[in-house]
Amino acid sequence: KQEVTQIPAALSVPEGENLVLNCSFTDSAIYNLQWFRQDPGKGLTSLLLIQSSQREQTSGRLNASLDKSSGRSTLYIAASQPGDSATYLCAVDDMNNNAGNMLTFGGGTRLMVKP
């Protein structure tokens, strides 16, 4: 069964820092990996989707990389801002999802960017 782990569970940084969030998964047979953002009391918003054949995706100050063979992805946030404070979740779309678990989510990293 696919397992997705995110470390650290929480992170507090001063404004302006560049930071890296980590996601690891146990089964490399995936279609894609997505990074989501969740604000308190809100739903999830998709930030970046990396197909299994891709190495990275970029959107503005965000860059996500994927190393399928090692089961790792990183989300890089450049020049962090207080508005980046949220919980960030990664999820893998598992090829072996016969049990019906279409996406397997990590537990998330709760990020606080201090002014």
Added chain:
Amino acid sequence: NAGVTQTPKFQVLKTGQSMTLQCAQDMNHNSMYWYRQDPGMGLRLIYYSASEGTTDKGEVPNGYNVSRLNKREFSLRLESAAPSQTSVYFCASSVNSKNTGELFFGEGSRLTVL
């Protein structure tokens, strides 16, 4: 741009009561999903509908039923609510269910069962 809309946003039930969570998407997506989110447990799939007319169990289906009413709407029903069903419920949709692509979520429905 409504995206995925869920109702109600908040609900308090007594043990044994029933209720239905409604979800609608306006993106012409084929696949729809119901997840629950609990502290320390992350997001877990309850049921999904790969396409109109089909529904399948996810990881935690016990105590729930679903109906894919049409391509737009996917409802989740609790027939006899239990305190263990206190959670935040999210509806989501995607173009397809295999190699799902980008997943779009609703704002969530916060359910408390007393």
